[in-house]
Amino acid sequence: MRVDGEHRFDLSRSVMWEHLLNPESLQGAIPGCTAFEEVAPETWELTAQVGVGPVRGTFTGRVELRDREPESRYTLIASGQGRPGGGQGEAVINLTDDGDGTHLRYEADVTVRGAIARVGGRLLTASARTMARQFFDAIEKEAKTATERSAAR
Amino acid sequence: MIPSAFDYQRAGSIAEAIALKQGAEGDARFIAGGHSLIPLMKLRLAEPSLLIDISGIPGLSGVSEDGGRVSIGALTTHAELESDSVLLASAPVVAEAAGEIGDQQVRNRGTIGGSLAHADPASDLPAVVVALDASIHIAGAGGERTVAAGDFFSGLFEVDLAEDELITSVSFDAPSQAAYAKLRHPASHFAIVGVAASLTVEGGVCTGARVAVTGASTHAQRLGAVEEALTGSSLDDDAIAAASAAADVDDVNADLAGSEEYRQAMTRVFTGRAIAAAAAR
Ligand SMILES: Cc1cc2nc3c(=O)[nH]c(=O)nc-3n(C[C@H](O)[C@H](O)[C@H](O)COP(=O)(O)OP(=O)(O)OC[C@H]3O[C@@H](n4cnc5c(N)ncnc54)[C@H](O)[C@@H]3O)c2cc1C
Numbered sequence: 001m002r003v004d005g006e007h008r009f010d011l012s013r014s015v016m017w018e019h020l021l022n023p024e025s026l027q028g029a030i031p032g033c034t035a036f037e038e039v040a041p042e043t044w045e046l047t048a049q050v051g052v053g054p055v056r057g058t059f060t061g062r063v064e065l066r067d068r069e070p071e072s073r074y075t076l077i078a079s080g081q082g083r084p085g086g087g088q089g090e091a092v093i094n095l096t097d098d099g100d101g102t103h104l105r106y107e108a109d110v111t112v113r114g115a116i117a118r119v120g121g122r123l124l125t126a127s128a129r130t131m132a133r134q135f136f137d138a139i140e141k142e143a144k145t146a147t148e149r150s151a152a153r
Numbered sequence: 154m155i156p157s158a159f160d161y162q163r164a165g166s167i168a169e170a171i172a173l174k175q176g177a178e179g180d181a182r183f184i185a186g187g188h189s190l191i192p193l194m195k196l197r198l199a200e201p202s203l204l205i206d207i208s209g210i211p212g213l214s215g216v217s218e219d220g221g222r223v224s225i226g227a228l229t230t231h232a233e234l235e236s237d238s239v240l241l242a243s244a245p246v247v248a249e250a251a252g253e254i255g256d257q258q259v260r261n262r263g264t265i266g267g268s269l270a271h272a273d274p275a276s277d278l279p280a281v282v283v284a285l286d287a288s289i290h291i292a293g294a295g296g297e298r299t300v301a302a303g304d305f306f307s308g309l310f311e312v313d314l315a316e317d318e319l320i321t322s323v324s325f326d327a328p329s330q331a332a333y334a335k336l337r338h339p340a341s342h343f344a345i346v347g348v349a350a351s352l353t354v355e356g357g358v359c360t361g362a363r364v365a366v367t368g369a370s371t372h373a374q375r376l377g378a379v380e381e382a383l384t385g386s387s388l389d390d391d392a393i394a395a396a397s398a399a400a401d402v403d404d405v406n407a408d409l410a411g412s413e414e415y416r417q418a419m420t421r422v423f424t425g426r427a428i429a430a431a432a433a434r
Contacts, residue, residue, distance in 0.1 A: 053310020054190065054271065055198045056180075084198050115196050123309070126274065126371050126406055130309040 001110050003128040007136040009102040011143050013095050016102045017071045019143040020093070026063075029138035042066065050082070052127040055116075057082040071095060085114020106132065156194035160203040164210055167292050167319060173205045174317045175294060183207050183319065185228060186262035188255075189271040213266070213321060218243055224324040227266025235260060245434075246331035246349060250281045253335055255342045266320040269305070272312045272372060274406065275343035279306055279373030281333055283365035284349035287325035293318035306372040329353055332430035334423045336368075338410050344368035345410050346419045348376075348400075350427040352383070359383050359392075364428070369402040369420045376400050379424055388432040397425035 009016050019025040023044065027036040032049025039045050043064045050059050061080030068074045072095055079088035089110035096103045110128060164170035174181055179202035184190050186208065193199040207213070207228070214228040216237045223244050225234070234240060234251035241248050254260055254268075254277055268278045269289065282289070282302040289300045294317055302323075305313050314320065328351045335347035346368040353361035362383040367373040378399035386392035400421045405413040 054182075054193055083200065115198055118196075123274070123406075123408070125408070126309050126404075129404070130311075130371065133308075 001124055003110055003125055004107045005129050005132055007104045008098055009140050013071050013097055013102045015143055019139055025139055025142040028142045029135055052130050057084045085116035087112035154195045157200045159201050163206045170205055170207050171294050171317055177203050185264040185267040188259050188263040216240055221327050222324055223327050224322055225265055226322050227320045228264050231260035231263050243327040246333050247281055250277045250333040270320055272306055272310050274371055275368045277344055277347050280347050280349040280365040280367035282323055283373050284351045284363045285325040285328055286363055287323050290322045291318050292321050309371040330431045330434040332427050334426035336419050336423055346416055346423050348423045348427040350431040352431045357387055359386050359388050366420055369416050370404050393425055393428050397421045400424040
């Protein structure tokens with residue numbers, strides 16, 4: 001399944017770049033993230049509470065960041081497994097300037113298995129987009145808090 | 154098709170339901186008609202540890218009208234809405250939409266409160282309550298509050314309702330002319346798209362319009378450009394065609410039942426039908 005989408009951040013490209021690839025910000029932005037551990041360079045294993053509406057579950061997974069082109073582009077490879085099923089995907093993320101802010105575009109290829117795959121077909125794309133939006137909103141919040149914190153120092 | 158083990162408790166009052174929820178450990182959920190929650194449990198997409206049955210709470214069922222304001226209790230079933238004499242006289246659009254939900258078994262169990270709280274993107278009643286500018290009445294530990302239906306739905310299964318809050322009722326002013334038009338999925342009867350239109354007409358001119366769509370996107374939402382195009386028009390065929398051509402939806406859903414292009418096209422068609430039916434009422 002292909003999922004693509006866009007997101008606008010108020011913060012600049014250099015700030016967003018820093019936070020989108022920063023383990024601390026990532027951990028803060030991933031919903032219900034309890035464990036987040038670097039297991040290899042640029043590769044983390046994590047546990048998170050993920051869900052949309054009534055379908056929620058604890059997932060364990062792995063995230064890898066690759067092909068960085070500073071402040072403009074990277075590839076995110078993720079896989080996860082939880083009780084409602086599992087999945088894996090690869091997303092290419094592109095950042096461009098948008099006035100004072102940043103425009104992000106993602107294109108992902110995702111496969112899912114288990115109960116989610118058998119019955120979720122109707123809502124998979126919409127769910128994936130919803131989770132992406134939740135994540136981007138959260139990472140922007142992380143970035144804003146961090147920026148305010150350093151400004152207050 | 155067998156759910157995981159769960160505990161079950163029946164609440165005798167709103168306060169008891171909220172207290173049970175607040176005192177519960179793990180994933181406790183309210184259950185009303187069970188026709189959204191139990192299918193998810195059978196597929197193990199939801200695995201609540203406790204079900205708090207609210208279906209026996211007295212005073213949360215039925216339809217009443219007072220001075221042109223219609224009120225519907227959260228536990229009122231779709232079947233009750235479909236044949237309710239107050240609704241048939243004052244807000245037939247609600248009865249009409251409820252009568253198109255699923256099949257008889259689903260309508261006998263499913264409730265308006267459950268339907269709005271669950272906010273399935275393809276469910277019918279959200280579009281109707283948004284078009285009617287209904288108020289959604291909510292009770293929680295901190296007391297009661299009211300949210301406008303247009304602000305209640307915010308995303309995919311996302312509503313303005315905290316974990317320990319209950320919908321108690323829905324109320325709205327009896328519309329002067331309103332109708333619902335739906336393209337239903339042939340198997341489930343869920344809306345591929347459904348459009349509710351509520352019009353105010355004075356001397357042959359449309360002076361106010363609220364039009365809302367469900368099924369097309371992540372949640373029920375107003376079609377602002379359609380409303381603008383209708384306001385001030387004479388609601389003739391050309392005006393209706395022009396207004397429905399403005400039925401653009403952001404973030405259109407795509408699935409086996411229809412591509413983005415198909416849903417967008419059907420949104421225009423069913424917007425036209427809903428407006429025409431409302432204009433003829
Ligand atoms: C085969 C089938 C076909 C269907 N077709 C359609 C259709 O064509 N159109 C359509 O619109 N719907 C359709 N439905 C869904 C049906 O209308 C459901 O009954 C309804 O969506 C949920 O109501 P419920 O009372 O059964 O809720 P439940 O399943 O009991 O609960 C659903 C969710 O809402 C919460 N909840 C329930 N009541 C309240 C409350 N008062 N306050 C706060 N939270 C509450 C629960 O905690 C749960 O999370 C269909 C269902 C089935 C099984």
